[in-house]
Amino acid sequence: MLSDPILEEGAQRSGPTGNVKVTRDDWLNLALETLISDGVEGVRILTLGQRLDVSRSSFYWYFKSRQDLLDQLLDYWRNKNTRFIVERAKRPAASITQSVLNVFECWVDESLFNPRLDFAIRAWSRQSAAVHRVVDEADNERIDGIRDMFRRHDYSEEDAFVRARVLYFMQIGYYSLEIVEPMSSRLSLVPAYLRSFTGQEPREGEMEAFADFVMQTTSGNGKAA
Known part of the structure; x- marks a missing residue:
């Protein structure tokens, strides 16, 4: 299961034919896992139903069609991965x-x-012009959010835009190249990244607070620090 379920629902839902064994959340989470591991081609109603050990009728209690499910997966990605970048930038x-x-x-x-979901969506976008447009819109929204962040700190429009692109494209490239580093090494480079992205040194206490956040997050999800 993904760590953040899409919806909070009970273990069973009463329907016209009685209790349904799995919830809409179960279908969506398995579809997300399958999209990440097998690509969009693997997101099939029959295959998901077999893995959940339920009939196709359970699927149609929650979704109109496979396309409806795919649209909801795309909405989930857009609302999750893009929203938090923009919120943090604001x-x-x-x-x-x-x-x-x-x-x-x-x-x-x-x-x-x-990041795994982000690149599963990007792989899907190479097969679908409609999904490619959504990905382009999301990239632009993320860059715009970061650009506006630089503008609020008195960078010129052009400087803010370029710095936002460098920051964002660097991180996407980092994921694309599947670079694996110990968290301690990544943390040690953060002040240099800040200088590169902003032209300024971090203020007193900022790195310490960020390191605390990293330690709390990585210890909570089992990643090595």
């Missing part, structure tokens, strides 16, 4: 370095940004 901060650290929280905590 968070009030006394310095641009703190603002960037707020966005960095998304790269540390997979409950805020799930």
